[in-house]
Amino acid sequence: xxxxxxxxxxxxxxxxxxxxxxxxxxxxxxxxxxxxxxxxxxxxxxxxxxxxxxxxxxxxxxxxxxxxxxxxxxxxxxxxxxxxxxxxxxxxxxxxxxxxxxxxxxxxxxxxxxxxxxxxxxxxxxxxxxxxxxxxxxxxxxxxxxxxxxxxxxxxxxxxxxxxxxxxxxxxxxxxxxxxxxxxxxxxxxxxxxxxxxxxxxxxxxxxxxxxxxxxxxxxxxxxxxxxxxxxxxxxxxxxxxxxxxxxxxxxxxxxxxxxxxxxxxxxxxxxxxxxxxxxxxxxxxxxxxxxxxxxxxxxxxxxxxxxxxxxxxxxxxxxxxxxxxxxxxxxxxxxxxxxxxxxxxxxxxxxxxxxxxxxxxxxxxxxxxxxxxxxxxxxxxxxxxxxxxxxxxxx
Amino acid sequence: xxxxxxxxxxxxxxxxxxxxxxxxxxxxxxxxxxxxxxxxxxxxxxxxxxxxxxxxxxxxxxxxxxxxxxxxxxxxxxxxxxxxxxxxxxxxxxxxxxxxxxxxxxxxxxxxxxxxxxxxxxxxxxxxxxxxxxxxxxxxxxxxxxxxxxxxxxxxxxxxxxxxxxxxxxxxxxxxxxxxxxxxxxxxxxxxxxxxxxxxxxxxxxxxxxxxxxxxxxxxxxxxxxxxxxxxxxxxxxxxxxxxxxxxxxxxxxxxxxxxxxxxxxxxxxxxxxxxxxxxxxxxxxxxxxxxxxxxxxxxxxxxxx
Numbered sequence: 030x031x032x033x034x035x036x037x038x039x040x041x042x043x044x045x046x047x048x049x050x051x052x053x054x055x056x057x058x059x060x061x062x063x064x065x066x067x068x069x070x071x072x073x074x075x076x077x078x079x080x081x082x083x084x085x086x087x088x089x090x091x092x093x094x095x096x097x098x099x100x101x102x103x104x105x106x107x108x109x110x111x112x113x114x115x116x117x118x119x120x121x122x123x124x125x126x127x128x129x130x131x132x133x134x135x136x137x138x139x140x141x142x143x144x145x146x147x148x149x150x151x152x153x154x155x156x157x158x159x160x161x162x163x164x165x166x167x168x169x170x171x172x173x174x175x176x177x178x179x180x181x182x183x184x185x186x187x188x189x190x191x192x193x194x195x196x197x198x199x200x201x202x203x204x205x206x207x208x209x210x211x212x213x214x215x216x217x218x219x220x221x222x223x224x225x226x227x228x229x230x231x232x233x234x235x236x237x238x239x240x241x242x243x244x245x246x247x248x249x250x251x252x253x254x255x256x257x258x259x260x261x262x263x264x265x266x267x268x269x270x271x272x273x274x275x276x277x278x279x280x281x282x283x284x285x286x287x288x289x290x291x292x293x294x295x296x297x298x299x300x301x302x303x304x305x306x307x308x309x310x311x312x313x314x315x316x317x318x319x320x321x322x323x324x325x326x327x328x329x330x331x332x333x334x335x336x337x338x339x340x341x342x343x344x345x346x347x348x349x350x351x352x353x354x355x356x357x358x359x360x361x362x363x364x365x366x367x368x369x370x371x372x373x374x375x376x377x378x379x380x381x382x383x384x385x386x387x388x389x390x391x392x393x394x395x396x397x398x399x400x401x402x403x404x405x406x407x408x409x410x411x412x413x414x415x416x417x418x419x420x421x422x423x424x425x
Numbered sequence: 426x427x428x429x430x431x432x433x434x435x436x437x438x439x440x441x442x443x444x445x446x447x448x449x450x451x452x453x454x455x456x457x458x459x460x461x462x463x464x465x466x467x468x469x470x471x472x473x474x475x476x477x478x479x480x481x482x483x484x485x486x487x488x489x490x491x492x493x494x495x496x497x498x499x500x501x502x503x504x505x506x507x508x509x510x511x512x513x514x515x516x517x518x519x520x521x522x523x524x525x526x527x528x529x530x531x532x533x534x535x536x537x538x539x540x541x542x543x544x545x546x547x548x549x550x551x552x553x554x555x556x557x558x559x560x561x562x563x564x565x566x567x568x569x570x571x572x573x574x575x576x577x578x579x580x581x582x583x584x585x586x587x588x589x590x591x592x593x594x595x596x597x598x599x600x601x602x603x604x605x606x607x608x609x610x611x612x613x614x615x616x617x618x619x620x621x622x623x624x625x626x627x628x629x630x631x632x633x634x635x636x637x638x639x640x641x642x643x644x645x646x647x648x649x650x651x652x653x654x655x656x657x658x659x660x661x662x663x664x665x666x667x668x669x670x671x672x673x674x675x676x677x678x679x680x681x682x683x684x685x686x687x688x689x690x691x692x693x694x695x696x697x698x699x700x701x702x703x704x705x706x707x708x709x710x711x712x713x714x715x716x717x718x719x720x721x722x723x724x725x726x727x728x729x730x731x
Contacts, residue, residue: 094529146513194699202706204720206458209513210650211702217644217695225688355517393528393639400464400522404504407515411508 064415076362079409084360084374086409087402094397100388109381122380123373124259125336126350129154129328130379131266131372133354135273136324138363140317142278143296145199147192147318149212150325151351152219156191157184157326158333159223162231162242162342165249165334173248180249181265181330188326189319191215196314220347227342242342251335260335262327267369269324274365293317325351349396353379356399359406375399431675432559436567439671441629441645443570446652446663447577448621452498453653454581455614456594456723459501460516462622463646464523465494469626471530474637477630478534483542487566487627493530494623495616497523502615506608509727520646527639534637541635542566566628577660590614594721597728607728622646651698654705658720673697 092102112119133150140147160183168176194215198208224240233243251260277290285291295303296313304310332346333339339346357375361368382395445462452459472493477486497519504515542564550561560571581587592600593610601607630637648670655669656662677693709720 094526098529098532144511146517148517198702198706202702202709204654204706204709204724206460206513206650206725207654207702207706209460209517210647211699213644213647214651214695214699218692221688221692224691225686228688229686352521356521359514391528391532391639394525396521396525397529398525400518400520400525403514403518403521404500407504407510407518408508411510 061420063418063420065418067414067416075413077367079413080360080362080367080371080406083405083409084402086405087398090401090405091397098390100390105384105388108384109378111381112384113377113381119377119380121258123376124263126376126379127372128260128263128266128331128335129350130354130357130376131270131369132262132324132328132331133350134357134361134368134372135266135270135365136321136328137354138358138361138365138368139273139277139293140195140314140321141358142363143293143313143317144300145195145314145317146209147195147212147321148209148355149192149195149215149351150321150328150354151347151349152212152216153188153191153322153325154329154332154351155216155219155223155347157188157329158342158346159219159226159329160184160187160326161249161330161333162245165245166231166242169246169248171248173250176249177251177334180334181327184326184330185323186326188329189323191219192318192322192325193315195322196311196318199318200311200314216351220344223342223344223346227344231342233341240344244340245334249334250340251331253335253337258337260331262331262335265327266331269327270365270369278365289313289316325354353395353399356403359403429555429558432555433563434675435668435671436559436563437633437671438674439668440563440567440570441625441633442649442652442670443664443667444566444573444628445618445622445625445646445649446656446667447570447573447660448618448625449649449653450618450656450658450660450663451577451581451590451614451621452618453724454594454658454721455590455611456597456721456726456728457502457505457611457615458512458516458725459498459519459615459618460513460650461497461501461519461523462649463642463644464520464526465497465619465622466523466626466629466646466649467527467640467642468497468523468530469494469623470630470641471527471534471626471637472623473627474539474630475530475534478537478539483540483631486631487624490623490627490631491620492623493526494626495620497526498615498619498622499612501619502612505727506611506615509729512725524640531637531639535639537637539631539635542632564632566624566632574660574664581660591721594723597723597726601728611728622649625649645694648694648698651702655701670694670698 088106092106095102095105113123114120133154137147137150161180164180164183165176168179171179192212195208195212198211202208227240227242231242233239233241235243251262253260276287277285277293279286279290285294292303292308292313295306295308296310300310303313328350329346333342353375357371358368360374361371378395378398382392385394386392445466449459449462469490473486473490476489477483480486500522501515501519504510505512544562544564545568547561547568551557553561579587581591589600589605589610592603593605593607593614597607600610626642629641634641652663652666652670656664656666673694677690680690681687
């Protein structure tokens with residue numbers, strides 16, 4: 030067989046394979062879909078409807094996986110819902126998850142609006158917790174009224190500082206995604222810093238060698254609502270969320286009212302136009318990222334100084350709230366009021382998640398909900414802005 | 426520890442970085458950024474381990490790993506190519522989804538033993554002193570990674586498909602007007618990247634660390650995304666970068682006798698990645714450097730024909 034005939038038979042083989050694929054495609058997928066852009070903008074009602082649709086689709090997809098593992102998803106979902114919102118234990122647990130989750134998610138929503146992807150909130154939360162613990166021990170002679178505010182300030186500053194590289198990389202770096210990678214990678218130094226502190230210099234001398242710091246002094250603990258385990262940070266969290274709504278998001282006649290809020294929106298929608306109008310992307314990036322990291326840091330403070338299960342620094346300070354917060358922010362439509370609602374939903378999911386474990390599944394399964402809902406938020410938004418036309422293929 | 430043992434460990438660690446990095450490189454060359462590597466790697470690791478445990482056949486396990494990775498990548502392709510949605514957010518969702526999927530795929534497999542891929546010495550080459558035992562007395566997946574480096578170089582730079590992939594990543598509109606099916610090329614590249622990521626996961630649980638625990642990757646998948654940049658979107662660069670990071674992974678334990686706390690040693694891979702990105706970030710800002718590296722110009726830019 031000479032080289033030429035070998036070449037011809039190769040080409041023939043290739044055509045045969047391509048024809049086979051073409052045949053399969055026609056039989057299995059006999060449609061032609063075309064997408065058209067819609068002219069009108071999203072109305073408020075439509076965007077709520079999409080979010081609910083995304084949520085239901087996400088729950089439905091996860092339900093299929095549960096079915097495959099022989100678990101009745103309806104029973105499980107109702108159980109999670111019942112435990113999270115209709116039992117005394119569950120409501121308190123839901124609210125106690127709601128506080129740090131809201132702080133993280135509202136913080137993430139701000140840079141997300143400017144298309145700056147901070148996915149390292151977990152690391153920022155941890156350094157906030159470290160700062161709060163450090164302040165609590167070194168200034169423990171101060172009265173509560175002074176000590177706790179200093180702890181919050183220190184936590185905010187530490188979280189903001191940890192997030193700062195993201196802004197610089199987002200604006201100055203020549204390759205896409207490096208800011209996202211860096212924001213994530215900064216989680217590890219933070220986590221191992223906690224490990225070092227609680228097994229080394231800050232280890233509880235009376236703790237039988239457990240990797241944890243001593244309990245923080247009474248004066249550093251955030252007061253609880255009487256007879257519950259819910260701490261007052263909930264007022265701070267909701268208050269900050271409303272402030273952010275007031276100063277960064279609130280619109281009048283479709284245009285954001287404050288200058289900074291407007292700049293954030295423009296940088297998210299069309300950075301070239303923004304730069305041409307004399308806005309500085311670097312400035313917007315730094316402000317949004319500092320706020321974002323700072324709020325995640327506050328969440329860390331609230332865990333150390335407010336959560337009665339902790340009141341100390343431990344490796345378990347990192348429970349993945351920083352990652353759940355990403356899904357919370359997007360499900361909430363990056364809108365503060367929406368984020369409050371979606372935080373409550375995800376907090377309930379985390380609190381009712383004990384039911385997932387009692388159904389015999391690992392707790393990590395909660396991530397399936399986060400991921401699936403996030404995907405459907407992305408896809409359903411597409412169908413609000415586009416119409417799809419399905420046609421049978423003509424050549425069939 | 427002898428030089429052969431250290432070298433062997435570096436090769437074994439580096440292969441885990443190399444396989445997904447080669448896949449992600451092809452994905453990014455076609456203009457799509459897939460930040461979901463970590464999710465695909467860990468799902469591939471769990472899925473391949475489950476399949477190998479059930480069937481008792483390691484090759485079926487490796488195939489299932491690639492399949493799981495490819496299917497997850499297909500979701501990313503649908504969301505980012507067909508629906509033109511934000512590639513960064515879609516990649517993050519893929520990571521979260523894959524992490525959740527891995528815990529359900531690995532259900533009941535914690536602590537289950539498995540017989541991993543054994544080393545096969547290549548006759549002749551393995552007899553070379555030092556180099557032989559380090560490079561040519563390894564398992565089949567390591568040899569696969571060696572073969573993929575020149576193979577991908579050939580495909581990307583010497584064949585029609587390679588030119589199509591690169592032109593789609595550089596300027597999809599120009600490629601489209603030349604008659605290239607942009608959507609199809611991007612779908613294939615993303616799925617190829619996912620399959621390689623899933624195979625990397627299979628390598629982890631079927632060859633390197635033959636067991637399953639939740640979070641077994643310890644988030645090494647994220648380093649892969651940095652490695653594509655470090656390797657300048659070139660197969661040979663990816664090879665060099667993977668071996669440098671494999672060496673980091675192994676050599677950090679050399680500092681232990683010096684009294685450095687383990688917590689700081691564990692920070693080394695992530696901190697060195699960040700430093701690499703900083704150095705590369707500064708270098709790539711120089712116009713002269715930028716013109717010679719292969720960064721795809723249309724990375725992360727959505728493509729719409731209307």
